[in-house]
Amino acid sequence: MPLPNGPEDSERLTKELERYRLVVAELQGKIRDLEEELKTRVTMAEVPAVVVTRPELKATLTRLVNNVAMIVRAERVLLLLYQPDTNELAPLPPALGIPDEVLNSLSVKADSGASGLVFRTGEPIVITDALNDPRCDPEFMARLRVTNGIAVPLTIKRRDEEEQVVEERIIGVMHVFNKRYGEQFNDDDVRLLQHLADQAAAVISNAQLYIRLQEEKEALEETLESIRAGLIVVSADRTIRLMNPAAHRILGVSEGDQVTGLPADQVIQNPDLRQVFEDTFRERSPVTREIALEEGKRIYRTETSMMLDENGKLQNVVAIVYDITEIRQLERMKTAFVSTVSHELRTPLTSIKGFISTLLEDTEGMYDEETRHEFYQIIDQECDRLTRLINDLLNVSRIESGRALEMYITDVNLYEIAQTVCQAQQAYTDRHQVINDIPPDFPIIEADADKVTQILDNLVGNAIKYSPDGGEVRVAAQDEGATVLITVSDQGLGVAPEYRERIFERFQMIEDETRKAIKGTGIGLYLVRHLARAHGGDVWLDWSEEGRGSRFAVRLPKKQAGGGE
Structure with missing residues (x-):
């Protein structure tokens, strides 16, 4: 660049330098903008x-x-x-x-x-x-x-x-x-x-x-995994879309096996359950049916619903399968209970009716005073039998409805109650020796006398009932200090291990060949447990051996909180 020769050249050079400075500043600004844009893109990357x-x-x-x-x-x-x-x-x-x-x-x-x-x-x-x-x-x-x-x-x-x-x-x-x-x-x-x-x-x-x-998916999966009912979804092409863990267990499929996408016929082996899906697809309407699974051991209720697309085309059938075995068993037990109770009521009523009719028809004094007295004793015993059964039913009804049992707490002499129960039960059998081993000087306790009587009456009655070949039935008691332990033992059939807790549930009776002829309501031990717990105590099977007998134990406190009524 030539050197300036005068003021005009100097002014021109100054303007040129200013223009260069503006260009450089603009380029620097663009560079900064590009750097910031680069930072932004890196940030978002x-x-x-x-x-x-x-x-x-x-x-x-x-x-x-x-x-x-x-x-x-x-x-x-x-x-x-x-x-x-x-x-x-x-x-x-x-x-x-x-x-x-x-x-x-x-x-x-x-x-x-x-x-x-x-x-x-x-x-x-x-x-x-x-x-x-x-x-x-x-x-x-x-x-x-x-x-x-x-x-x-x-x-x-x-x-x-x-x-x-x-x-x-x-x-x-x-x-x-x-x-x-x-x-x-x-x-x-x-x-x-x-x-x-x-x-x-x-x-x-x-x-x-x-x-x-x-989170919604996880919540749904947790729900599906936690519900006890089986959930099975089958698509229109008859492949498995979804099965929850309960359905795996019901169908006998390992939970680790991946069944989604497999043909339904390959996964669902039971023909009745397959038919439920086929009927729903064919009829395009929900189906409700009871089917037997697990080789007929369990009864399941199956209900289906349909999943349609926006055009109304059937896409999937959803089936809920839930176990109703216990419900059906309970219904059968209730039916048997009603039949047994009817029999239990009819038997003493028939006896009472027979003896009263006999006495009324004796207008000529054919029966002497001793015979009449015997008839009256039998009528009295049968009335007591009826009263005990009705009281049991009333107490069970109160328990089932959630109402508290009415307790009338007094001083109770266990020896006297056991003596009364043993004598009453002995009158019904000549094959058993019903023995009261509670000493006359056994400590007095605070309890509801009628309900303690019901406890012993049910336990002694069961001991006789489940000792069909006879033998001894003994009632004993121990003083434990703050509590007393009452035991009722027999020399009867005994209780198998798998039944030892179930027998305390309502309507539960052991069903095997040796007990087919033994009738009962199935509420005795259920009621005994509630009566004992109403006192702050409990009952349990203390010992049992099949073919040798059983011993039931009841523990009751000596003193009741709140005193007597």
Whole structure:
């Protein structure tokens, strides 16, 4: 370049240098813009496309707020999400530069302050003087120690095939506060932040959707795994779509076996259950049917429903299979119970009716006084038998309806009660020796005399009933200090191990060849347990050996809480 020769050349050179400086400044600005754009793209590249768990979302947002702070050189970053049920903008952790105790107590009304303004209008704002800006909530800004900042909307944008925005929905607000080194935020910061906010909104929205669906899926799976009923879904092409663990157990399929996609005929071996599905597909209507599974040992009720598509086409059949074996057994036991009770009532009534008719017909004094007295004793015993049975039924009814048993606590002499029970039961048998081993001076206890009588009467009656070949039936008692232990033993059939707890359930009777001819209501031991527990005691099978006999034990407290009535 030639040297300037005069003032004109110097002025021309100065203008040329100024132009070069402007060009350099513009290039430097473009370089900075490209660097910021690169940072933005790197930041978003670190954000995963799909976030499916809450920990993943938190980790992603942590990286996001840190990178946002770095790009716009902000000291604090805060995300607020709209809560429609409260009409508030609530903080979405994590935040940068804001203590957790402050963050957890923040709540911003969606119609107030700078946050509310941005949320309502969808327009970003720059705050240069937070404490004096009329758009800001001074208390909010003071709590966060804000001097300046930017607020931009978190906007979800739905685009068409040509990438044109066809729908926008604002889900919250992103804040950055306090630019470092005492600087102010500018329009470039707003542009970068809006771009980052749009990306963050998409990540948050998608993550919330995935997380909600995942949690709903897990909740459904937990429900399916926990229910005792079997759930089977068969598609229109007759393949298994779904089977819960209960269905695996019912069908005898290992829970580890993958059955989804297999032909239904291959998985469902029972022809009756297969027919339930076929009938539903053919008739296009729900089917309810009872079927026997597990080689006929269990009875299941099967109910089907249909899953249709939007055109009404049948896609899947859903079957609920639940075990009703116990229900059917209970129904049979109730039927047997009614039949037995009818027999138990009829037997003493027939006896009473017979003896009374005999006495009424004796107009000529054919029977002497001793014979008449014997008849009267039999009538009295049969009336007592009826009374005991009716009392048992009334107490069971009270227990079943959830009402407390009425207790009349008095001083009770166990020796006298046992003596009365043993004598009454002895009158019904000549093949047994019913022996009262309780000493006459046994300690007096506080109890309901009638209910203690019922306890002993049922235990002694059972001992006689289940000793068909006769033998001794003994009633004994031990003083344990604060409690007494009463035992009733026999030399009868004994109780197999598998029945030793079940016999205390209502309507439960042991059904085997040796007991077929033995009739009973199945409520005796059930009632004994409730009567003993009403006293604060209990009953259990203390010893039993098949073919040699059993010993039942009842423990009762000597003193009753609350005294007598």
